[in-house]
Amino acid sequence: MIKFLAKRIASSVLVLIVVTFLLYVLTDLAIDPLQELRTSTSPNKEADMAARTQQLHLDVPSPLRYLWWLGGVGGCFIGRCNLGSSWKTHQTVLDMLPGAVGTSLKLVFAATIVAILIGVVVGLISALRQYTTFDYVITFVTFLMYSLPVFWVAVLLKQYGSISFNNYLQHPRPNWPLIIVISIAAGLFWMGAMAGSLRRRLINLAAATVITFAALTYVFTSGWLQHPGLGLVGSLVIALGAAVLVTHLSTGLNNRRSLYAALTTAVVMGGAVYYGMQWFYHFYNPTVWLIALLTILAIAVGVGIGLAFGGPDKWQSARTAGIVALIAGVVIFIDQAMQYWAKYSKMSQISGRPIRTIGAGEPGLEGNFWIHTVDNYTHLILPSIALILISFATYTRYTRGSMLEVMNQDYIRTARAKGLSERTVIMRHAMRNALLPLAAVVPVDLMTIIGGAVMTETVFGWSGMGKMFADGLHQADIDPIMAYILIVGILSILANVVADFVYGILDPRIRVTA
Amino acid sequence: MSAPLQDPSVSEGALPDTSGSIEGRETAGMSQGQIVLRKFLRHQGAMISLVLLIIVIVFSFTAVGMGPIPGWWKYNFYNSSDVMNGGAPTWHLSNPFSLGEHPFGQDDIGRDNFARVLKGVQVSILMMLIMGATLLVVGVVVGALAGYYRGWVDNALMRVTDGFIMLPTIVVGAILGVLAGHLANPPLLAFVLGLILWPTLARLVRGDFLSLREREFVDSARVAGASDFRIMFKHMLPNAMGVVIVNTTLMMSQAIVLETALSFLGFGVHAPDVSLGQLINEYQGSFATRPWLFWWPGLFIIIVALAVNFIGDGLRDAFDPRQRKIPSARKMARADRLLASSANLAGPFTPGGTGDGSTRGERRRSIDDERKDGQ
Numbered sequence: 001m002i003k004f005l006a007k008r009i010a011s012s013v014l015v016l017i018v019v020t021f022l023l024y025v026l027t028d029l030a031i032d033p034l035q036e037l038r039t040s041t042s043p044n045k046e047a048d049m050a051a052r053t054q055q056l057h058l059d060v061p062s063p064l065r066y067l068w069w070l071g072g073v074g075g076c077f078i079g080r081c082n083l084g085s086s087w088k089t090h091q092t093v094l095d096m097l098p099g100a101v102g103t104s105l106k107l108v109f110a111a112t113i114v115a116i117l118i119g120v121v122v123g124l125i126s127a128l129r130q131y132t133t134f135d136y137v138i139t140f141v142t143f144l145m146y147s148l149p150v151f152w153v154a155v156l157l158k159q160y161g162s163i164s165f166n167n168y169l170q171h172p173r174p175n176w177p178l179i180i181v182i183s184i185a186a187g188l189f190w191m192g193a194m195a196g197s198l199r200r201r202l203i204n205l206a207a208a209t210v211i212t213f214a215a216l217t218y219v220f221t222s223g224w225l226q227h228p229g230l231g232l233v234g235s236l237v238i239a240l241g242a243a244v245l246v247t248h249l250s251t252g253l254n255n256r257r258s259l260y261a262a263l264t265t266a267v268v269m270g271g272a273v274y275y276g277m278q279w280f281y282h283f284y285n286p287t288v289w290l291i292a293l294l295t296i297l298a299i300a301v302g303v304g305i306g307l308a309f310g311g312p313d314k315w316q317s318a319r320t321a322g323i324v325a326l327i328a329g330v331v332i333f334i335d336q337a338m339q340y341w342a343k344y345s346k347m348s349q350i351s352g353r354p355i356r357t358i359g360a361g362e363p364g365l366e367g368n369f370w371i372h373t374v375d376n377y378t379h380l381i382l383p384s385i386a387l388i389l390i391s392f393a394t395y396t397r398y399t400r401g402s403m404l405e406v407m408n409q410d411y412i413r414t415a416r417a418k419g420l421s422e423r424t425v426i427m428r429h430a431m432r433n434a435l436l437p438l439a440a441v442v443p444v445d446l447m448t449i450i451g452g453a454v455m456t457e458t459v460f461g462w463s464g465m466g467k468m469f470a471d472g473l474h475q476a477d478i479d480p481i482m483a484y485i486l487i488v489g490i491l492s493i494l495a496n497v498v499a500d501f502v503y504g505i506l507d508p509r510i511r512v513t514a
Numbered sequence: 515m516s517a518p519l520q521d522p523s524v525s526e527g528a529l530p531d532t533s534g535s536i537e538g539r540e541t542a543g544m545s546q547g548q549i550v551l552r553k554f555l556r557h558q559g560a561m562i563s564l565v566l567l568i569i570v571i572v573f574s575f576t577a578v579g580m581g582p583i584p585g586w587w588k589y590n591f592y593n594s595s596d597v598m599n600g601g602a603p604t605w606h607l608s609n610p611f612s613l614g615e616h617p618f619g620q621d622d623i624g625r626d627n628f629a630r631v632l633k634g635v636q637v638s639i640l641m642m643l644i645m646g647a648t649l650l651v652v653g654v655v656v657g658a659l660a661g662y663y664r665g666w667v668d669n670a671l672m673r674v675t676d677g678f679i680m681l682p683t684i685v686v687g688a689i690l691g692v693l694a695g696h697l698a699n700p701p702l703l704a705f706v707l708g709l710i711l712w713p714t715l716a717r718l719v720r721g722d723f724l725s726l727r728e729r730e731f732v733d734s735a736r737v738a739g740a741s742d743f744r745i746m747f748k749h750m751l752p753n754a755m756g757v758v759i760v761n762t763t764l765m766m767s768q769a770i771v772l773e774t775a776l777s778f779l780g781f782g783v784h785a786p787d788v789s790l791g792q793l794i795n796e797y798q799g800s801f802a803t804r805p806w807l808f809w810w811p812g813l814f815i816i817i818v819a820l821a822v823n824f825i826g827d828g829l830r831d832a833f834d835p836r837q838r839k840i841p842s843a844r845k846m847a848r849a850d851r852l853l854a855s856s857a858n859l860a861g862p863f864t865p866g867g868t869g870d871g872s873t874r875g876e877r878r879r880s881i882d883d884e885r886k887d888g889q
Contacts, residue, residue, distance in 0.1 A: 011673065012680075019677045023689060030693035143827070147819030149771060149791070151778045152812035155798050448682055455684070455775055470779060473688055481689075485681060492680045 012493040028062040031476035084479030093483045104464035111387035119395025127403035134192030145393030154459040157382045158357045166353040174220035183213035228338040239270025239328040261309040261317040262324045265302045269328030285368045298329035340370040358461040383460040403434040440503040443495040553832035560828020563821035574635040589626035591633040597624045619806040631810045634790040641704035645769040648708025650762045653715030661723025675713045691781035715761045722754040756833035763826035767819045790815045
């Protein structure tokens with residue numbers, strides 16, 4: 001395995017060198033740094049052009065300049081990195097990179113995680129309901145997502161997700177037709193997702209429609225959007241609901257010990273810890289690291305409770321309770337951020353229009369950790385939705401395809417034949433194997449999204465790597481372009497190696513011979 | 515991988531041993547091509563999409579004309595006229611048969627949006643077809659050579675393919691787009707962009723050729739004295755046609771999205787030429803004042819890309835021997851009831867056994883080949 005991977009990396013690096021060489025020469029042919037000077041009317045035009053030619057070594061053939069550039073890249077291995085500099089802004093590329101890479105990663109990771117979660121769930125349900133109306137609708141929706149031009153969606157999102165929503169916040173007047181349409185759509189979704197007899201499906205339809213309608217009505221008429229929050233009751237209800245759902249999916253409600261462990265965790269985390277954290281956050285301004293530590297602590301609490309219930313399968317209870325604790329912890333976090341929403345909206349830079357359309361953060365914003373968290377999210381939400389819409393379709397199709405394949409296997413029939421419940425068959429036997437191929441898809445897809453974020457970053461004005469590339473190409477600035485190509489190339493190699501490695505480890509059927 | 519000729523019950527449907535099964539009886543005496551064509555014609559989504567796409571193509575090519583040939587629409591995409599009624603569209607859903615003076619409205623200098631959008635559709639579809647043709651030729655040739663000769667040819671060609679796959683198409687496309695932008699010629703730009711879309715197809719064709727070259731018919735052709743070229747393109751390629759057609763179609767839907775994205779970023783088609791992406795780029799600022807300038811090009815991108823996607827999906831199902839038409843749950847239930855009532859007339863018989871159990875097995879037999887076809 002190691003030998004195989006080493007061989008692959010070596011050949012990929014050679015390919016990367018050839019690719020960067022070709023693209024360097026092509027880019028050099030494509031761009032023209034002298035363009036603005038050519039059309040200028042200034043008297044010392046000739047001198048300016050000569051000076052810039054001198055500055056950028058345009059008189060040197062591009063293959064030779066590529067070797068200089070490659071020398072600078074090679075210097076990275078001995079601690080003397082030199083990726084060139086942007087002649088427009090006089091910044092070195094190394095100075096530009098950390099900010100740009102950070103911005104891109106922030107955007108892509110948030111979107112990818114959500115897209116994987118939603119895509120996998122919808123794909124699984126769609127596969128289990130193969131050839132039903134639900135399945136056909138999901139198939140249609142995924143094809144629609146494939147066909148959506150992201151830049152077009154982005155402009156729509158800016159208009160309706162930001163401008164109209166902010167207008168609503170300033171003059172709250174609920175849009176009743178929209179609420180009714182959303183409620184019915186939610187009802188139909190749940191009716192399709194939960195199969196069963198006609199009567200059961202109609203009950204699902206009615207229940208989901210009414211619940212959605214009631215929730216939306218409350219949110220839009222009570223001023224909740226101006227002063228959101230979950231409160232002790234909301235946090236407790238969500239935690240208890242999560243406990244039942246997680247137990248149902250992971251061990252089944254018949255496993256009483258597991259259920260009680262999950263419920264206890266929900267009460268402890270959603271009730272007592274929620275109350276305690278209100279005081280804690282009142283006095284302490286947390287940092288990202290403290291939040292990470294608290295998350296681990298929360299999971300530990302859940303696992304501890306699960307273990308305390310003991311029994312023959314105590315690690316199953318521990319796992320269930322741990323997941324519940326994590327969910328409850330996230331709820332506490334979200335609730336805390338919500339409490340700063342009103343304060344954030346009223347800040348002078350925001351002036352009551354909290355959903356932002358441009359940039360990755362409000363410059364010069366003063367406030368504690370929570371204000372910055374909210375600020376982050378208000379900027380992240382629209383570009384994330386744009387990215388999620390696109391990659392969600394891919395994950396749905398993959399999951400659906402591989403789940404259908406797995407459900408046809410003989411061992412699934414065996415599992416059914418020996419009398420296992422449908423939940424056990426699906427969650428334990430089928431799903432785990434169906435998700436295997438995703439391990440190989442996700443790294444490669446992640447790389448593609450980072451590259452594809454050129455579009456999203458340009459439309460939403462995020463100064464990430466993609467924008468660095470697009471700006472470089474517009475302004476005839478070759479060094480940022482090459483830095484982008486180099487990084488995306490390296491990421492691509494890494495992604496493929498990681499995919500091979502993970503897949504090789506997870507799937508015992510894969511045997512590599514170097 | 516090679517979808518056709520795998521399932522004996524389909525390819526040898528006329529043989530007596532399978533004539534008892536339903537599919538055997540249905541396909542008796544038909545060639546592989548006829549079977550595929552019939553399955554494709556029965557795929558509702560694909561047929562609706564095909565008709566829609568043909569309507570859009572005919573509409574766009576006749577309305578604004580092509581080159582020197584004038585179209586039937588009275589305006590062209592570059593001349594401006596007086597702005598009427600703030601440029602608002604004159605075509606409304608309430609009266610869909612009256613186009614009016616400017617059905618999709620006008621832009622701020624009075625150019626007719628209907629003509630511009632249809633010209634954009636025309637250019638984008640033309641570019642999509644050119645990209646498709648380019649990637650088809652390059653992908654098939656590279657894949658065939660690599661799969662047939664193996665050894666160092668395969669190695670070298672696959673490393674080239676790796677190089678093309680390494681970077682996202684939009685990145686290489688942007689650089690090539692700027693390079694070709696100096697020529698200001700959309701068909702040429704499309705040809706250049708087609709040169710970066712072929713790797714997926716080449717890999718699939720190579721995989722097919724690797725397995726096909728071990729088959730007896732290749733040996734017999736060689737013994738008969740056929741040249742390598744003839745074996746590859748006359749004997750083997752027809753057997754790999756399913757993968758080629760399906761993948762090319764699906765890549766074409768990506769091609770149109772790529773073209774519009776590049777044009778939107780300003781690395782593709784530039785004004786005065788129009789394409790759907792270029793129109794959105796030009797009008798994205800006028801969403802608040804003249805939303806129709808923004809809505810129509812986007813809608814046409816979605817219609818074309820969606821139609822091509824569905825056609826590709828229909829083709830994939832048609833070429834997949836394991837895929838057969840599954841009756842809806844309601845039809846199944848009706849058949850069960852019919853069976854039960856006739857069984858009741860005949861004698862004591864419980865329909866439960868034929869009901870859920872067998873239909874579930876039947877339904878689950880067909881598999882989505884999403885992953886394998888490289889979507």
